[in-house]
Amino acid sequence: MSSWTSGARFTLREKDLRRVADAIAFIRATDTQDALDAVLPDTDLARHLDFVHSALLLAADSADGVGADLVRLGVAPGDPVPNVVVRDRLARRLNRDDVDVRVVHGVVGGGPRRLELSVLCGGLPDVPGQEDESRLGFRATSDDDVVLRGIYESLVDAGLTADGGGYDKHADVTVLHFRGPRRMELTVPGQREPLLLRHLGRPDQVKRDMLHLMSGAWRTRSLAAVAELGVADLLADGPKSTAELAARTGARTDNLRRVLRFLASLGVFAFDGDSWSSTELGAMLRSDVEGSQRDLARLYGGLFYRSFGALEHTVRTGESAFTRVFGADPFDHFAEHPDDARLFESAMASGTSFLKIVPGALDLPSEGTVVDVAGGDGHLLAFVLRSAPGLRGVLFDRPHVMESARAVLGDHGCGGRVDLVPGDFFHDPVPAGGAVYLLSRILHDWDDGRCAAILGNIRAAAAPGATLVLVERPIAEHHLEQLPLAWDVHMMVNNVHGRERTAGEYRNLLCANGFELTVIRPLPLDMAVLVATAVR
Incomplete structure (x- = not known):
């Protein structure tokens, strides 16, 4: 026995102590990407997951004794709690229904990562394949259903196979186990029945998934209805009953309750009895929060729903x-x-909040002029100028937006550094002499011919070496990302000439019109900054 056990009395056997010590050392030395590499080498999921624990299965007389062993090893244990997922799996394996499994969590090095010991209690024999029960645990950092499905399918596509799971009501998480080169546990927040059924291979899962897809219109219209009624605004100062919400919105109490209950199942609202409150997700439907999506819900569930x-x-x-x-x-x-x-x-x-981080994705010059082509109300140009005090700006857009742009730029304290130039990028010359030209969410409105006219007009104004910045939502070329593909169909429906494009298609458009695409930098919500240089 090595020096770290010398003179101490342990409940666990030496071989189990060694496994526990090795797991503690691994937790202290390993970050999320390295832990993922131990499960699936070269998997690009670290931005969606956190490495949270290393887990082992042990047999011992009691979980309390194991907790005392952790104290002797310098780890602070929590109180033992039931582990229903592991218990059910071991009960099937041992073919007995009196299995008692307790989980003891130990905080390693102050956290946030933990050691998780599932203790088969009561003096039962070692479990066959006990070593195979060790696993690395990861927590999904998002509670968005689309993101969670994407994470899950990526793990399956990479070769992991489903190996049980369940809903842990004590922690209010859905736990999914995978088998691969090394066992993996994925924990996602809340009770995720569709994902769990998909994982467990229930016979009705395909039908459930199709019903979920076909009923998407019900979700869209329910969100639009509560957005029109202003329910989230009414919940801003605290929970309210259905009757109070109905009275203040002019709605029928029972019908409103049924819609709120449906949206609560989607995580939009929470309830305690007949008292409703807004979740973090539902708060996005308030009209007074930054990046409010209330009007977006009204538009998508109204005008664009009809189209x-x-x-x-x-x-x-x-x-x-x-x-x-x-x-x-x-x-x-x-x-x-x-x-x-x-x-x-x-x-x-409501979709402009991400523009604040665009300047950080650019290598801006210390001086010169930034020309925002079709810059709208000037928000992006304002963010760029605030990040680079030595630059001046030109906003080029149709005459009717000039007053709102003047107000926005003035509010940001840079109105005196901007020239407002009214014009149409199809018919009027783009202002010349810019060191940087901005074109934010414009090209996706037009077909290739009209994009060529816009880019040609900018190229005529830009000297060789000038920078052109596109802000768009490019379609991934080698895998399916839902948001760009959804917006591609949206542009087809609600725009006469619009479409989303792959990075390769943008590269070809730029090349044909005097620009070379040099770098692509990601932004939130699958947006991206595409930086090009004028070459001829």
């Missing part, structure tokens, strides 16, 4: 579904319907 009803027409004929439903192209419709235009502009503004 998506004509998707089949677009697929068959190529005509915009929006045009088919409303009798005019989108921007002509907005010109004739100011209420719809205000909703559209407010909804689009």
